[in-house]
Amino acid sequence: GRTSANRSLLMLNIALFGPPGAGKGTQSEFLIEKYNLFYISTGDLLRKEIANHTKLGLEAQSIIASGGLVSDEIIVQIIEKTITDNPQSNGFLFDGFPRTYIQAYILEGLMLKLNTSLNCLISLAVPEEVSVERLMNRGMTSGRSDDNESVIRNRLKEYNQKTLPVLQFYRDKGIYVEVDGTAGIDQVHDRITEIIRNELSKSLFNVVLFG
Numbered sequence: 078g079r080t081s082a083n084r085s086l087l088m089l090n091i092a093l094f095g096p097p098g099a100g101k102g103t104q105s106e107f108l109i110e111k112y113n114l115f116y117i118s119t120g121d122l123l124r125k126e127i128a129n130h131t132k133l134g135l136e137a138q139s140i141i142a143s144g145g146l147v148s149d150e151i152i153v154q155i156i157e158k159t160i161t162d163n164p165q166s167n168g169f170l171f172d173g174f175p176r177t178y179i180q181a182y183i184l185e186g187l188m189l190k191l192n193t194s195l196n197c198l199i200s201l202a203v204p205e206e207v208s209v210e211r212l213m214n215r216g217m218t219s220g221r222s223d224d225n226e227s228v229i230r231n232r233l234k235e236y237n238q239k240t241l242p243v244l245q246f247y248r249d250k251g252i253y254v255e256v257d258g259t260a261g262i263d264q265v266h267d268r269i270t271e272i273i274r275n276e277l278s279k280s281l282f283n284v285v286l287f288g
């Protein structure tokens with residue numbers, strides 16, 4: 078109906094993109110609060126599966142430990158339920174997803190099912206050496222077994238080979254925005270806020286025209 082169509086148009090769905098250590102998690106914290114978004118980090122969901130000793134967690138565990146990407150099948154299983162269980166949220170914030178072309182298509186389908194779409198993909202750009210340095214530092218306190226140098230190198234290799242090409246998908250759709258991820262936390266925050274403000278005024282415009 079009219080109301081649910083308006084609702085879908087007003088949903089704010091954002092994906093944060095970037096190499097490990099780009100600051101996606103840090104920026105997510107303020108974004109979910111500020112815009113009341115439902116946070117979906119596939120990395121967090123996988124670590125939860127591992128902690129709960131589920132079949133899925135067991136399957137993913139060794140791949141995560143080596144710094145590889147887990148299969149798209151596993152990702153679909155953890156993400157589909159989370160999205161379809163929360164259709165009434167203000168919108169979704171995706172952190173670390175999509176990471177492959179197949180995942181990008183899966184996301185399209187899931188958004189379509191909710192009568193909505195991804196507003197924009199915000200890429201936090203940082204050079205490889207900055208990523209490595211930040212992750213090594215994080216490793217001293219994160220307790221994450223994949224925050225050590227050889228695994229970090231493999232995560233970056235996977236990122237460059239499989240994830241970086243996904244940017245073209247979003248460039249072609251015209252919803253890709255790049256932010257300098259080496260800037261300070263507050264500066265990155267301000268830049269993202271500016272991007273989202275722009276997105277919100279666009280969707281409000283759509284509601285007025287088509288709602």
Ligand code: AMP
Nearest residue numbers: 119120121141144145146147173174176
């Ligand atoms: P993250 O917390 O985003 O750094 O993810 C930690 C690890 O979980 C990655 O190195 C991958 O092994 C796995 N992972 C998380 N998200 C995905 C995804 N969307 N596709 C494939 N593997 C993922």
